[in-house]
Amino acid sequence: MRRIRVIIAKPGLDGHDRGAKVIARALRDAGMEVIYTGLRQTPEQIASAALQEDADVVGLSILSGAHMHICPRLMELLKEKGLEHVQVVVGGIIPDVDAPKLKAMGISGIFLPGSPMQNIIDFINQRVQPRAEAV
């Protein structure tokens, strides 16, 4: 079985990367393979990374309020690339009123400030079926 492969990305102009880095390390310590894209990634760059890395999960860290622009664009690009199976989770500052809209566009998990790392690890483990190692 191959390890669950996760891309952690910081889209938009914001540089506050504490959450992204902490969660990247926590997922890695939980046995997942984690690729951190670094800062200021466009939805196009994130979707390409998901394809190239054959990711199971894309985790976005967004604190700036730009989620209602970034998420729809990313979901559209993932669909275009045939990556509907990729679980997309968002962590950061997301107003309650936006959560149903994000879920409706296919975001599978939303984690607000104070979410325990273990909840995020469990969520991913439940959602992603381990795959056989590619030959």
Added chain:
Amino acid sequence: MGMKSTTTDTQQPAKAAWEREVLEPALAKSPERLVSFTTISGRPIERLYTAEDVTDIKYDEDLGDPGVYPYTRGIHPTGYRGKLWTMRQFAGFGTPEETNGRYKQLLAAGGTGLSVAFDLPTLMGRDPDHPLSLGEVGKCGVNVTTLADMERLFDGISLADITTSMTINSPAPMIFAMYLVVAEQQGADWKKLSGTIQNDILKEFIAQKEYIFPPRPSMRLITDVFAFCAKEVPRWNTISVSGYHIREAGSTALQELAFTLRDGIEYVQWGIDAGLEIDDFVPRLSFFFNAHSDFFEEIAKYRAARKIWARVMRERFGAKHERSWKLRFHTQTAGVSLTAQQPYNNVVRTALQALSAVLGGTNSLHTNSLDEALSLPTAEAATLALRTQQVIAHESGITNMVDPLGGSYFVERLTLDMEEGAYRYFDTIDKMGGMVAAIEQGYPQREIAESSYLFQKAVEKKEKLIVGVNAHVEEGESPIPILYIDDRAADAQMARLLEVRSRRDAAKVAATLDALKETARGTGNTMVALLDCVRAYATVGEMCDALRDVWGEYEEVPSI
């Protein structure tokens, strides 16, 4: 510490006797709650501090009276009896008009200074129509693209009569130039203007990551501001050397203290290397610290900061003027400590943090609003945050005397330990070749990432408890009202940008931008060139692009 130790009265240390005779029987009956007690930074704390713990501390050398070197007890002889701290609430959102309205409300509510929060496109030197600005215009702060926006931001507010702090870093010289031109339009004398620009790029590379140009040309922009202000705007604080963001990124209290002061040392060194006279520019350097939740550790941090700065300026750099030795600082309560769960608890957290800043002798203070883990604050939440400061100032009684905790065995021990820890970090960074070199090697970035991960693990294991998060959790909380920022500001700013572009003199804009590039390639002062660009209504994006052409852009190698 000039306090008589009880050890002289008996043959054995009093603390050891107390431990044997009083403590041990008590522990045998009922053990303590935890095996070890630590601060939020993970620093071990002993059960009891007595005179025996401060025998190495000498009052005159280590504390000094208020207003006396090394200023551990404060830079003012009268503390807050003379003048309270400036209550400066950071605010900005949407369009310049909307933010202007919030400022007028804060001033009417008794706020005594303004503090401008800019949106991410402004902070990153991008115009609203740049692809990376998608969804970001007016969200985290106010959008200011050209002089026309700055004119509206301060419409009806006399810049000669207030002090303004502007949280802007990479494009600080551009935004400051706009402010100066608005002051000029109002007929205000630059020589009398007072306020602060953050202008601290080192902590951007270390923590907040809002950088544009590589470190070395970024430092040139900053020393150009130092030189320009020393002549033209002498009462302006040219930099606010910031630990706030370092702490928010997950550092310990000690790392915040050490990296911030070492950044300050770096700016002083670069200023001297650029040919400036130390006592001409150092008095205009100010600092900005976090007020986190561990009450006494924070107080010790502020007291140690004043002492270290005084000593370093006088002994390491040979500064002659007392004003160069005195560390002045702004404090903001810890945004990162606010929880989305049970948000009203945040009022209590903020009040305690603010209290530590006041007991530490802060010169100005921002208190966060209860809703900031969810969104930018509503007007009601922002007012309550300001009221929190007013209650401390007028009702608590702690402003009646100077440095009330001076002489506390615990606070003095912790203050000295923080100082010694900071000097150890200085040695490490000096050996790397200074802070710019240390940043290029990723050293402070790694230290902070490590600390933030350790803290998060301690929270997961419930070694550190956060009420509402991993202790006393409630299910089914009812939501509180929040400020929702829609895209109208983005549309309005886009329309305004088009309007400014159509009415300005395009040839003049191009000529001033070319002159800016020439200055950047040479050794002239970039502030002078930027003022010309601003008067021609060049945009923040255009001015930054001109410098990107000359200096390139910085890119961090991602690592976890």
